[in-house]
Amino acid sequence: MAAPVRWFVMLCAGALALTAVPCLAADAADSDSVTVLVTYHSLSGSTEKMARAVAEGARAVPGVRVVLKRVGEVTGPDLFSSDAVIVGSPVYWSNMSGEVKTFFDNWQFKFGVFPEFKMRNKVGAAFATGGQVSGGKEVTMLTILAAMLGNQMIVVSGGGAFGASATTEGDSPGIDDKELADARDLGRRVAEVAAIIKRGARNNSKE
Secondary structure: OOHHHHHHHHHHHHHHHHHHHHHHHHHHHHOOOOOEEEEEEOOOOOHHHHHHHHHHHHOOOOEEEEEEEEEHHOHHHHHHHHHHHEEEEEOOEEEHHHHHHHHHHHHHHOOOOOOOOOOOOEEEEEEEOOOOOOOOOHHHHHHHHHHHHOOOOOOOOOOOOOOOEOOOOOOOOOOOOHHHHHHHHHHHHHHHHHHHHHHHHHHHOOO
C-alpha cells in the first residue's frame, strides 16, 4: 500500500474510533436514565402548582428526565417511554375530575395498553388538591392508584400515606410551603424507586 493511501486509511480509522466512543457513552447514559411523566388536570392552577413541585422533586434525582404535561396532551409514546407516571387531579365531587378519568379510559381506547399490559411494572403515584380538609382527596388518590393497579403497575406513595395532597380553601387557601414540600417528596421518591426497578431489571437481563 502506498504511503499516502496508508496514511489516509489510518486517519479515517482514528476518526471513526474517536466518534464511536461518545456514541457508546451516550447509549450507556441513555440506558441508565429514568423518565418520569408528571401529568395533571387543573382549572384554578392549584393542581398545576403541585405538579410543578412534583416535577421539581423528580428532577432532583440524578439521571432523571421529567416530562410535564396536562392529561389532554399526553400521547401513547409519552406513556410507553416513561419509567414512572405520576397523575394529579383536583377533587370533583369527592373523586378525580372527568378529564383525569378520560385520560385513564384513553389508556385502552386510544393507546391500547391492554391485553398486553403495556404499563406493567412501571411505577405509578398520585397527588390531589381539594377545597376542604375532608373533601375527598384520599378517595381521589386511591382511585388514581386503583387504575394503575389494574394495569399491573407498581404504585408507591410519598408526601403522605397515599400521595401528596393540598387543601386550597378555608383556613388553608392556596398551596403552602409544606404542601409543596410534600409534592417534591413524592416526585423524588417515585424517581428513586423507578431508578431502582430499572437498574434491577437491567441487571437481571444480563444474568
